[in-house]
Amino acid sequence: MRVPSRSPGQRPGSSVTPAVRARRRVPGAPPGPAAAPDLDAYRAAVADLLVEVAALAGASCATARQVLIDERLREPAIAAVLDATPQGLIGARETLLLEMARYQPNARSSAADLTALVRIYLLSRIDVMWWRDTPGFRTDAQVDASPELVDLEWLRRRDLLRFRYTEQPRTLLGRGVRAARRRLWPDATPRTAGLRFRRARREVVALLNDVARELAASSPPATPPLWVTSLVRSAEHQHRLRRLGYAAMVPSGHCLGWAVDVEMTWFGRFGVRDTLAELLLARQRAGEINVVDEGQAWHLCLAPAVRRRLRRAYEAEMGV
Template identity: 70%
Template sequence: MRVPNRSPGRQPGPAVASTTPSRRLPSADRPADGSRPDLAAYRAAVAELLVEVGALADAPSTAARQVLLDQRLREPAIAAVLDATPQGLVGARETLLLEMARHRPGSRTPAPDLTTLVRTYLLSRIDVLWWRDSPTLLTDDQVRTSIDLVDLEWLRRRGLLGFRYREQPATALGRGWWAVRRRVRPAAGPATGGLLIPRARREMIALLNDLAREFVSVTRAGTPPLWVTGLVRSAEHQYRLRRLGHPATVPGGHCLGWAADVEVDWYERFGARAALAGLLLARQDAGEVNVVDEGRAWHVCLAPGARPRFRRAYEAEMGV
């Protein structure tokens, strides 16, 4: 039996043991030669900036926020990361100011609060820094036909996925049915629009399977499995989300194929939110992923240094 990906597939086999790292990955956050930006220092500087942004979140503070950003984005710990992205420091600053200008607090759109918007943008620059040479998936058709992506539905039907997701309903009737079901049975699944195209990179499947196994091992019986609410999205779809008010960035980890959104807040009802958040942050500390708290769901991007290990894990799980 072969794993279909609309390209030559590979044969599945038995699951393998967890690939959770026992030590920090080399060259992930703090390389010994010092040639790469210090991501730990970057995250700490962003956290300090967010405190100040939160204090200036009201509308009359627009000018003060711009001055704050002009000053703080030029600090060495932040500038080193932004300079290393394709946009550079100036481009990142201009993009962030535009995102803040279009932000409409209190609107009916799904836009986050201002602090979450700034955190999401700045921390997602780590994804772009890591995968700057990875090609962007520009259209939905490219996502559907890419030989680098695997069909999740085929794997799910054969019990080869440890995590859950749902496919985005194609009709208004389907969306209405899901909304009713969610109101009637809120513990059956989180509030999510679902995946438009349920495909993913092999390494991301292995990462999410591994995280799902670890999550089961640290939660009590009856806790639902890991829920994934976002995976690969084309740049075309990112722009659709932006028109709906979502802070979807281009380029970003999703349209490069290296990011996923993992539901976190929903697990509060099962007493498992803190455990899941702890697992994600521990993997970030190990240099395995970049994590961004986006509120209800957390964004997770695989580090380049972890890619070979998770490719091997995928091949072992699928019997390649």
């Protein structure tokens, strides 16, 4: 089996660059008790891990992949984040290995291969680390009844949303109408199942409105508004998606109400996909959101540090 070539300065048997190693804690040096995990170091270490996972993608490499995961997840840059999640390092490791063992590629999943699965899982752990003390929405009924969420349709009818979405059809007739529209106008809207719940946290609405305004200001006049493909989900619905073959991770920022998915691929038709990507990555660099590339859509999660500011922005914009 050929292993990807190393860059100058890398030690044999490692895909970790000197820059990443320099960010790691010196062996034997105790971490500061209040120090937050270094998310830049975490993302860089995950990127290095993905190179090695890709090199061990064959069906005969299952044992080697497990050894690799065992080794790399214990590296300080990665362990610091996983240890701060509700599952802890050991629970996250076991969950990831189980996800990899069960993985079957299918057209519905955003994880096109094992490497994508590992990327989605590990980068989405930032979400659950940030919001580890937030109770999740366990059932569909809790989502529908929660006073922490607002109805998007109520806001849309009052022209208070700068982004677009579509709802999942609930009836056979509705699914038929959706299918007919796609046949007649296949590229008029993104190819997405739509929102199961048209509800969101107020801070999430403020973030999406803000990103939508930025996209509109940076795009040609005919560019459609930002399109949202998924918002809050219940744990009940998350498991429903898993049974259908989607890469719906557990636990998930969606089930906490702080994560959203936004369409990316469709905006390539209008020449602004890269513009939108840079807007989102700039917010990640500023510490406002976590971004996970899931192919057609990108997964976003609010950082706790911006919650208060976005709540004030929502209240100011909505006049409440």
